[in-house]
Amino acid sequence: MTPDLLARLNAARAAKRPVALLTRLPDGAQMLFPEDSLPEALAAEAAAALRADKARNVSLDGETWFIHPHNPPLRLIVVGAVHIAQALVPMAATLGYAVTVVDPRRAFATEERLGSQVAISGDWPDEAMTALGPDSRTAVVTLTHDPKLDDPALEVALRSPAFYIGCLGSRRTHAKRLERLREAGLTEAELEKIHAPVGLDIGAITAPEIAVSILAQIVESRRGAASETARGPKSEKQ
Amino acid sequence: MSAESEDILATAAAWRAAGEDVAIATVVETWGSSPRPAGSRLVVTASGRMEGSVSGGCIEGAVADVARQTMQNGTPQLLDFGISDDRAWEVGLACGGKLKVFVEKLG
Numbered sequence: 001m002t003p004d005l006l007a008r009l010n011a012a013r014a015a016k017r018p019v020a021l022l023t024r025l026p027d028g029a030q031m032l033f034p035e036d037s038l039p040e041a042l043a044a045e046a047a048a049a050l051r052a053d054k055a056r057n058v059s060l061d062g063e064t065w066f067i068h069p070h071n072p073p074l075r076l077i078v079v080g081a082v083h084i085a086q087a088l089v090p091m092a093a094t095l096g097y098a099v100t101v102v103d104p105r106r107a108f109a110t111e112e113r114l115g116s117q118v119a120i121s122g123d124w125p126d127e128a129m130t131a132l133g134p135d136s137r138t139a140v141v142t143l144t145h146d147p148k149l150d151d152p153a154l155e156v157a158l159r160s161p162a163f164y165i166g167c168l169g170s171r172r173t174h175a176k177r178l179e180r181l182r183e184a185g186l187t188e189a190e191l192e193k194i195h196a197p198v199g200l201d202i203g204a205i206t207a208p209e210i211a212v213s214i215l216a217q218i219v220e221s222r223r224g225a226a227s228e229t230a231r232g233p234k235s236e237k238q
Numbered sequence: 239m240s241a242e243s244e245d246i247l248a249t250a251a252a253w254r255a256a257g258e259d260v261a262i263a264t265v266v267e268t269w270g271s272s273p274r275p276a277g278s279r280l281v282v283t284a285s286g287r288m289e290g291s292v293s294g295g296c297i298e299g300a301v302a303d304v305a306r307q308t309m310q311n312g313t314p315q316l317l318d319f320g321i322s323d324d325r326a327w328e329v330g331l332a333c334g335g336k337l338k339v340f341v342e343k344l345g
Contacts, residue, residue, distance in 0.1 A: 066340065
């Protein structure tokens with residue numbers, strides 16, 4: 001790899017632009033998609049690798065290319081700078097998520113409580129959520145327990161392509177939440193996207209344990225289907 | 239393809255900027271129960287620094303040896319490791335997986 005190509009690759013990553021590195025095997029000729037001009041078929045494979053977020057080998061005109069997608073980090077938007085958020089933020093960062101915590105209550109949303117790895121928004125949750133624009137690589141978790149804060153965030157998030165939406169609260173709390181959101185005009189299909197009570201049922205009690213159960217469910221949402229078809233039910237061996 | 243690979247690439251650039259000879263090894267294909275997915279990277283320097291991984295620690299030493307050759311002669315190499323390969327036994331890919339690793343010089 002030339003230092004110039006590495007610089008371009010790192011610049012794209014720093015700017016959070018999705019790019020794919022194409023390497024011809026075995027001689028190591030390289031190109032960057034979509035910045036460099038590629039044969040159409042190769043460009044289509046590179047775009048597909050980025051969508052699937054999975055590296056692949058393709059053979060084209062007698063040449064083998066290794067296509068290595070580099071997508072921007074997955075995002076996690078947490079509504080509520082509460083105790084569980086304090087446990088969730090560093091764990092999510094370790095998993096490679098870019099984390100934003102939304103909480104208009106200034107006393108809660110401080111770097112002192114959440115650490116420096118996180119972006120903090122003090123806007124009202126619907127405004128913050130609209131500005132953040134959850135996409136198909138974004139997970140959203142609401143933790144405030146307070147309908148005034150959680151609901152406006154959900155009204156935006158549920159209409160977005162976010163791949164995971166989880167809400168803290170008991171079954172009873174959730175039933176009331178569904179009633180309110182229905183009244184607010186959300187469809188049943190949109191409401192079905194909510195994971196509640198949030199997290200896998202592993203009997204979590206403490207804040208870090210609840211954070212683990214939430215992140216496990218997020219990982220399952222993202223990887224679960226792929227792991228069952230491609231690798232069998234067992235998770236990746238370490 | 240998470241933050242991990244980004245950090246490794248940033249490290250590679252930083253080491254090179256600091257005047258080190260650097261090589262990048264990338265898992266390009268796997269079969270069976272390989273420990274690290276395609277796209278996993280290991281970055282090594284001539285001075286012996288190392289970051290990232292291409293296996294669960296089984297073949298990093300062998301890959302680093304090849305990386306040093308690649309740094310000297312500039313020729314990229316495509317390495318095969320697998321259960322059917324004597325070399326895999328030698329370097330201890332005990333998981334029974336098979337993988338291909340591409341090693342290239344940064345330069």
